[in-house]
Amino acid sequence: MSSIQQFQMYIDGKFVPSVTGAQFESLNPATGKPWAALPEAGLEDVNAAVNSARNAFDKGPWSNFTGTERARLLRKLGDIIARDAELLASCESKDNGKLYREMLGQWKYIPEWFYYYAGMADKLQGDTIPSDRNNFFIYTRREPIGVVAAITAWNSPGLLLTFKLAPGLAAGCTFVVKPSEHAPVSTIELAKRFEEAGFPPGVFNVITGAGIPGAALVDHPGVDKVAFTGATQTGKKIAASTAKNLTRVSLELGGKSPNIVFDDADLDVAANGAIAGIFGATGQTCMAGSRLLVHEKVHDALMDRILARTAQIKMGNPLDADTEMGPVANAPQLDKVLEYITVGLQDGAKLAAGGKQDEKLGPMFVMPTIFTGVTNQMRIAQEEVFGPILSVIKFKDEEEAIAIANDTRFGLAAAVWTQNIHRAHRVAHQLRAGTVWINAYRVVSFLTPFGGFKESGLGRENGMDSIREYTETKSVYVELTGKPRDPFTLG
Numbered sequence: 001m002s003s004i005q006q007f008q009m010y011i012d013g014k015f016v017p018s019v020t021g022a023q024f025e026s027l028n029p030a031t032g033k034p035w036a037a038l039p040e041a042g043l044e045d046v047n048a049a050v051n052s053a054r055n056a057f058d059k060g061p062w063s064n065f066t067g068t069e070r071a072r073l074l075r076k077l078g079d080i081i082a083r084d085a086e087l088l089a090s091c092e093s094k095d096n097g098k099l100y101r102e103m104l105g106q107w108k109y110i111p112e113w114f115y116y117y118a119g120m121a122d123k124l125q126g127d128t129i130p131s132d133r134n135n136f137f138i139y140t141r142r143e144p145i146g147v148v149a150a151i152t153a154w155n156s157p158g159l160l161l162t163f164k165l166a167p168g169l170a171a172g173c174t175f176v177v178k179p180s181e182h183a184p185v186s187t188i189e190l191a192k193r194f195e196e197a198g199f200p201p202g203v204f205n206v207i208t209g210a211g212i213p214g215a216a217l218v219d220h221p222g223v224d225k226v227a228f229t230g231a232t233q234t235g236k237k238i239a240a241s242t243a244k245n246l247t248r249v250s251l252e253l254g255g256k257s258p259n260i261v262f263d264d265a266d267l268d269v270a271a272n273g274a275i276a277g278i279f280g281a282t283g284q285t286c287m288a289g290s291r292l293l294v295h296e297k298v299h300d301a302l303m304d305r306i307l308a309r310t311a312q313i314k315m316g317n318p319l320d321a322d323t324e325m326g327p328v329a330n331a332p333q334l335d336k337v338l339e340y341i342t343v344g345l346q347d348g349a350k351l352a353a354g355g356k357q358d359e360k361l362g363p364m365f366v367m368p369t370i371f372t373g374v375t376n377q378m379r380i381a382q383e384e385v386f387g388p389i390l391s392v393i394k395f396k397d398e399e400e401a402i403a404i405a406n407d408t409r410f411g412l413a414a415a416v417w418t419q420n421i422h423r424a425h426r427v428a429h430q431l432r433a434g435t436v437w438i439n440a441y442r443v444v445s446f447l448t449p450f451g452g453f454k455e456s457g458l459g460r461e462n463g464m465d466s467i468r469e470y471t472e473t474k475s476v477y478v479e480l481t482g483k484p485r486d487p488f489t490l491g
């Protein structure tokens with residue numbers, strides 16, 4: 001137990017154990033060994049965290065901060081994160097096995113969210129509404145929604161949390177955060193940076209643990225909004241729970257995104273994009289390009305390129321600079337990935353690469369796996385695997401490509417590979433997905449709305465509009481004459 005680092009939760013400005021003293025361990029998937037121990041929160045801890053966020057929102061100093069003052073703290077937090085990006089990235093890589101260089105890239109980029117929304121914190125203007133009656137002056141106010149419960153997935157905990165935190169804090173909300181039990185450490189480390197930046201107690205609280213804390217937070221009457229990133233199945237349960245109190249909710253959920261290669265595409269570039277789409281982050285990303293739709297004329301030429309590059313992918317320790325694919329992040333995820341390899345074979349798809357664990361590296365390392373001869377009705381084309389499995393589907397023409405691409409319950413992302421500018425935009429407009437890339441894959445930015453059509457989610461994160469997810473509009477009517485009106489008629 002001595003080599004295991006101990007972490008505590010962050011409630012009301014203090015680092016604390018759980019009330020019961022219970023703990024759980026976070027495993028490093030690359031070594032298979034526990035590396036961190038954290039408190040297992042129970043209901044009392046959830047209540048304490050929500051009460052703290054509630055007090056900070058209702059009566060703490062934060063509630064009187066102007067947008068300008070909030071912006072100052074957000075910028076300071078961004079600077080501290082930029083300074084400590086290496087440490088935050090290494091915690092995440094140890095927790096979820098993703099490449100250190102990918103995590104470092106994310107943590108170096110995360111400050112931009114805090115700077116961008118800091119710029120918005122003092123511009124949350126309402127409107128003056130021209131009245132249809134001369135005796136009224138009417139205006140609107142944009143007010144913070146209140147206490148936000150942010151619940152995040154294990155694949156990119158810091159980035160997914162930042163999508164919620166930066167606009168929410170800019171708007172004046174307070175937070176209780178529950179990271180996944182598979183990758184909780186970077187969120188606790190972030191709490192130390194909140195303290196250093198000078199945020200008042202209660203603005204940012206972190207509780208850790210599996211099962212009870214997430215569900216209890218969602219049900220809690222002291223929570224005004226749930227901002228969730230995770231599986232579609234979990235998102236549906238959360239939507240049902242929040243309906244009881246009409247708690248506001250935004251959901252960033254799963255995907256089965258089509259990566260569509262037309263016969264006029266640059267095949268070298270498209271092959272590279274297909275690899276990035278499915279084997280980047282070991283396929284453990286919501287926007288994975290897990291369905292590769294290829295025009296039948298270029299199918300073999302494209303697959304030659306993809307298979308050649310796949311055979312060269314360097315798997316290994318995610319902390320090493322030249323590693324390209326790390327392990328699957330945790331045991332339940334490994335079971336799921338292996339099950340889908342069996343399902344693909346049973347459904348009659350042809351295994352063109354991978355399909356097994358790497359014996360030398362260990363059981364958590366699943367080789368990059370490609371199924372060809374897939375039809376869109378197969379389970380490996382319809383269900384999210386969240387792992388390094390690519391399903392390759394042939395199409396005959398543009399109409400069929402669009403029909404296959406949209407024949408899914410998901411709608412998170414899609415990509416179009418073509419050198420024909422007319423086709424590029426025409427197809428992009430017909431795809432039912434929240435993000436479409438043209439001749440690119442896996443690009444996100446603080447400037448651009450991100451979210452899902454259909455069962456991929458509800459609401460948008462990032463960009464100007466996402467701040468609306470953290471504010472309520474209030475209309476104020478001011479009577480100008482001071483004279484009594486007929487009390488029995490409207491208006």
Ligand code: NDP
Pocket residue numbers: 151152153154155156160178179180181182209210211212214215216218229230231232234235237238252253254255285286287384386412452456457
């Ligand atoms: P899960 O849905 O299993 O878990 C996500 C979070 O929700 C965890 O913190 C989990 O906590 C918590 N949780 C689980 N059940 C409940 C509940 N009933 N009430 C409240 N909270 C609950 O997802 P994964 O962590 O396995 O992440 C993978 C999924 O996330 C994939 O489907 C992926 O597509 C999606 N995702 C979506 C993104 C997007 O932006 N659209 C980005 C990244 C991932 P616990 O620790 O208890 O499990």
